[in-house]
Amino acid sequence: xxxxxxxxxxxxxxxxxxxxxxxxxxxxxxxxxxxxxxxxxxxxxxxxxxxxxxxxxxxxxxxxxxxxxxxxxxxxxxxxxxxxxxxxxxxxxxxxxxxxxxxxxxxxxxxxxxxxxxxxxxxxxxxxxxxxxxxxxxxxxxxxxxxxxxxxxxxxxxxxxxxxxxxxxxxxxxxxxxxxxxxxxxxxxxxxxxxxxxxxxxxxxxxxxxxxxxxxxxxxxxxxxxx
Amino acid sequence: xxxxxxxxxxxxxxxxxxxxxxxxxxxxxxxxxxxxxxxxxxxxxxxxxxxxxxxxxxxxxxxxxxxxxxxxxxxxxxxxxxxxxxxxxxxxxxxxxxxxxxxxxxxxxxxxxxxxxxxxxxxxxxxxxxxxxxxxxxxxxxxxxxxxxxxxxxxxxxxxxxxxxxxxxxxxxxxxxxxxxxxxxxxxxxxxxxxxxxxxxxxxxxxxxxxxxxxxxxxxxxxxxxxxxxxxxxxxxxxxxxxxxxxxxxxxxxxxxxxxxxxxxxxxxxxxxxxxxxxxxxxxxxxxxxxxxxxxxxxxxxxxxxxxxxxxxxxxxxxxxxxxxxxxxxxxxxxxxxxxxxxxxxxxxxxxxxxxxxxxxxxxxx
Numbered sequence: 001x002x003x004x005x006x007x008x009x010x011x012x013x014x015x016x017x018x019x020x021x022x023x024x025x026x027x028x029x030x031x032x033x034x035x036x037x038x039x040x041x042x043x044x045x046x047x048x049x050x051x052x053x054x055x056x057x058x059x060x061x062x063x064x065x066x067x068x069x070x071x072x073x074x075x076x077x078x079x080x081x082x083x084x085x086x087x088x089x090x091x092x093x094x095x096x097x098x099x100x101x102x103x104x105x106x107x108x109x110x111x112x113x114x115x116x117x118x119x120x121x122x123x124x125x126x127x128x129x130x131x132x133x134x135x136x137x138x139x140x141x142x143x144x145x146x147x148x149x150x151x152x153x154x155x156x157x158x159x160x161x162x163x164x165x166x167x168x169x170x171x172x173x174x175x176x177x178x179x180x181x182x183x184x185x186x187x188x189x190x191x192x193x194x195x196x197x198x199x200x201x202x203x204x205x206x207x208x209x210x211x212x213x214x215x216x217x218x219x220x221x222x223x224x225x226x227x
Numbered sequence: 228x229x230x231x232x233x234x235x236x237x238x239x240x241x242x243x244x245x246x247x248x249x250x251x252x253x254x255x256x257x258x259x260x261x262x263x264x265x266x267x268x269x270x271x272x273x274x275x276x277x278x279x280x281x282x283x284x285x286x287x288x289x290x291x292x293x294x295x296x297x298x299x300x301x302x303x304x305x306x307x308x309x310x311x312x313x314x315x316x317x318x319x320x321x322x323x324x325x326x327x328x329x330x331x332x333x334x335x336x337x338x339x340x341x342x343x344x345x346x347x348x349x350x351x352x353x354x355x356x357x358x359x360x361x362x363x364x365x366x367x368x369x370x371x372x373x374x375x376x377x378x379x380x381x382x383x384x385x386x387x388x389x390x391x392x393x394x395x396x397x398x399x400x401x402x403x404x405x406x407x408x409x410x411x412x413x414x415x416x417x418x419x420x421x422x423x424x425x426x427x428x429x430x431x432x433x434x435x436x437x438x439x440x441x442x443x444x445x446x447x448x449x450x451x452x453x454x455x456x457x458x459x460x461x462x463x464x465x466x467x468x469x470x471x472x473x474x475x476x477x478x479x480x481x482x483x484x485x486x487x488x489x490x491x492x493x494x495x496x497x498x499x500x501x502x503x504x505x506x507x508x509x510x511x512x513x514x515x516x517x518x519x520x521x522x523x524x525x526x527x528x529x530x531x532x533x534x535x536x537x538x539x540x541x542x543x544x545x546x547x548x549x550x551x552x553x554x555x556x557x558x559x560x561x562x563x564x565x566x567x568x569x570x571x572x573x574x575x576x577x578x579x580x581x582x583x584x585x586x587x588x589x590x591x592x593x
Contacts, residue, residue, distance in 0.1 A: 047592055051589045056588050057589050080514050080588075083510060095507045095591065099234050099238050104233070109512065156511070
């Protein structure tokens, strides 16, 4: 089954009398349990593609299917529900809630989804255990190291048992060693859960573990020589 | 897990400016309300305490006790009106009172009465004996003490206490009709009235009677020489009462508006600061409604906390205010202020709804 399918997806923004293309006629399929790395220079459309795939933006044209559901025509409320239930995000700057503990940062996802509290607590504990954060789960983000924070962010992305995980520049703020550790962690978690993942990065060293590498330039997707 | 409550608990300093502002505004609201209540009760206590629902004035007095005169013939006519149960004469004299061991004079309103007001015993049988309002304790008045009234220093003996019976912000003294007449003859011989003449009549009605109809019947029976009003109308007709109330209500309303403004500005700024966090929340599936409810919950908790602290502050300030100042802090007023604060804080926080809705979840990832 295909976890993510983009068919001829474009995104453009009006600018005076003209339209600025952020993404042009992009087509892409990501299978279940497949990890795709999306590389490209700044402003190439990586983030736009990730945002459309995650239901954060609606495409101007084309069709977006996630887990078999066509989300292209979803209104903002349905997109909110879709993100809550089907997608996990790992943000570039981690973006943990500073006044919540590691465990609460995971539980907040279930809280917004109004999930069963006991089940959510059990899942958060399980994820934190698997991420090696058992003893750090009651610490605030400020009390965690950079790597630990990144692990919490990964745990949060998996909290809602998503069909698709979208990861934005996970190593941009980390040194090479820590970056590789985080990449290793992401790949391990994605593979362990048979979840599809799209990882946006412009750091080619981070793409080694991906199943496929796609390049995007000026809003147009193409396979890279490394794929 | 309530995000809003966790943030309040773990980052209380962040909300301190709003809480501090609302504490001060709460104290201000309570003190303003307390002054309004204190002024009203201090002005109207003697009239509100009257046993009957109706007060009869002479028509030309324009509902003013000092200007009104009701003679014996009018009293007889009033007594014969169907629905009238009891009629009692009431007279007053506004005087200065010398209190032994006190340098300053106390301002008093001496009443002579036939029907005992609520909370006031039957008139003392001995002329020259009076019950004093407890507010006069602030002027050093004690039970068993003799007060010297007016320029001729007419002596009256305080034989007991009554409460909430003041008139025109003057501490009241309640004696027999004879005591009133003697004091008036001593202090204001020009105002002495013929036997059987009083300033106003207090009228109680039979259970089946409609007081408004009885009032109209009284004025008809006296051929329009009387003007009979309900007790509440008599109270509200005292000079300055309406102006006081409208002035204070305007100030209190403005203060409530400031409460809403403070809360609105605080949360608008807070949401600007939280822009990134809210974008992430929206990206992971939070709806605008869920985020907005967190804001409203925080505004509510802040309002409740500020109300509690503000009440303590108002009570503390009230304790420092001299007892002569008519400040009356009541539970009823506090409940009103608390409810108003909660409503205005909620309305204020509601102004941030547009900002919450406008946060684009896509900014979490860009």
